[in-house]
Amino acid sequence: MASDANGIPELDQDKYDADEQVKIICLGDSAVGKSKLMERFLIDGYRPQQLSTYALTLYKYNTTIDRKAVLVDFWDTAGQERFQSMHPSYYHKAHACIMVFDVQRKITYKNLTNWYTELREYRPEIPCVVVANKIDADMKVTQRNFNFAKKQGLPLYFVSAADGTNVVKMFKETIKMAMSYKQNSSDFMDEVMRELENFELEQNKDLSLQTAQKGLKPEGSESV
Ligand SMILES: Nc1nc2c(ncn2[C@@H]2O[C@H](COP(=O)(O)OP(=O)(O)OP(=O)(O)O)[C@@H](O)[C@H]2O)c(=O)[nH]1
Numbered sequence: 001m002a003s004d005a006n007g008i009p010e011l012d013q014d015k016y017d018a019d020e021q022v023k024i025i026c027l028g029d030s031a032v033g034k035s036k037l038m039e040r041f042l043i044d045g046y047r048p049q050q051l052s053t054y055a056l057t058l059y060k061y062n063t064t065i066d067r068k069a070v071l072v073d074f075w076d077t078a079g080q081e082r083f084q085s086m087h088p089s090y091y092h093k094a095h096a097c098i099m100v101f102d103v104q105r106k107i108t109y110k111n112l113t114n115w116y117t118e119l120r121e122y123r124p125e126i127p128c129v130v131v132a133n134k135i136d137a138d139m140k141v142t143q144r145n146f147n148f149a150k151k152q153g154l155p156l157y158f159v160s161a162a163d164g165t166n167v168v169k170m171f172k173e174t175i176k177m178a179m180s181y182k183q184n185s186s187d188f189m190d191e192v193m194r195e196l197e198n199f200e201l202e203q204n205k206d207l208s209l210q211t212a213q214k215g216l217k218p219e220g221s222e223s224v
């Protein structure tokens with residue numbers, strides 16, 4: 001998608017190389033509350049930009065970190081469950097990831113393993129937080145052990161998009177982690193990963209071209 005932005009400035013991902021721009025992606029099964037969480041955090045005057053062709057919504061958030069203005073783009077998709085995996089460009093240049101499950105539906109917790117495996121394929125190093133949403137439905141869940149986060153060494157937040165519990169805290173801490181990753185990620189591995197991603201995107205572009213020439217839909221083309 002970075003390469004087929006076709007004049008949609010929102011999808012030109014080179015902007016994320018600029019110091020003051022970060023990209024944070026949201027992962028998790030359908031209906032776990034990804035969009036509601038964004039809306040709750042950005043309740044005052046957010047302007048989601050719906051890109052329905054890609055089932056993608058970009059939420060923009062302006063903030064100040066260490067007296068520097070920072071523009072955060074939150075990437076959110078719909079109906080991911082149907083596709084089971086995301087288009088590689090969704091991960092491209094992301095600086096942090098928010099991985100959400102629904103405390104009322106065990107399967108959404110189990111599926112975190114799949115989301116996390118896919119995330120690490122594309123972004124092995126970026127900070128990732130695990131978010132247990134909908135705790136308003138049953139506060140007792142906060143006593144339960146959700147070992148996935150501990151096992152992977154990831155921060156876990158118990159939140160509710162419905163009543164706002166911990167939502168601002170979770171988003172603010174994630175933004176800080178994204179910024180800090182961005183400022184310190186000029187290490188060699190990251191460079192290598194960037195090159196690999198570009199290579200894969202190029203390959204995907206070639207594949208899309210080939211399949212388009214054959215009149216076929218590239219696999220997964222609907223997902224983003
Ligand atoms: N009780 C409760 N319901 C919630 C909460 N967050 C979201 N919901 C409900 O869960 C449903 C799904 O929320 P969405 O935000 O649309 O879920 P999503 O993850 O964006 O789903 P997709 O866009 O399909 O991937 C909606 O009916 C919400 O009202 C919450 O914190 N508590």
Ligand SMILES: [Mg+2]
Nearest residue numbers: 034035077078
């Ligand atoms: Mg949604």
